[in-house]
Amino acid sequence: MDWILMIAGLAAALVAGVFLSFSDFIMRGLIQAPASQGAAGMVGLNRTVYRSVFMVLLLGLVPVSGGLGLFALWQFEGAAPLLTLVGAVIYLIGVFAVTGMGNVPMNKRLDAMDGQPRETADYWPRYAQRWTRLNHARTFSSGIAAVCWLVAAQTV
Known part of the structure; x- marks a missing residue:
């Protein structure tokens, strides 16, 4: 089981790294561009x-998280079950739920504005600020899940 936790932890760390890239410099770069160009760049990235x-990593970790959380309740002793369960819950809520209920609907709305420069220019600043704030939460959550699973792998 330790190798599954290790792989899940490394995958979550890769997801966190992509999210960190967006939070750290990609969104800042897009925000510095004129609104229509920043929004067009984001639409292209989203597509x-x-x-x-x-x-594959982002969505693949959803069933893995659920499986690890359930399996941890029956197989581990000590700190490993708690760490595994915490990592699963944090990933499912802080990454998957935030993505599905926050970032994705905003991405769809921005995409639907393609070809409407005035609406896009009005929406882009609010989009960029809120989307980035939600992305910070996803970065933190996937990073914490990775740490939980990697530490649990060492304590199994």
Whole structure:
């Protein structure tokens, strides 16, 4: 079981790294561009992410999180079950739920504005600020999940 926790932890760390890139410099770069160009860049990124390795990791960790959380209740002793369960809950809520209920609807709204420069220019500053704030939460959550699973792997 320790190798599954290790792989899940490394995958969550990779997800955290992608989110950190957006929080650290990608969004800041897009925000510095004129609104129409920043928004167009973000729409392009959002359209390409669906066919990426990142999506395999992001979505693949959802059933893995659930499975690890359930399995931890029956198989581990000591600190490992708590760490595994905490990592699973944090990933499912702080990454998957925030993405599905926050970032994705905003991405869809921005995409629907493609070709409407005035609406896009009005929406872009609010989008960029809120989307980035939500992304900070996803960065933190995936990083904490990674740490929980990697530490649990060492204590199994």
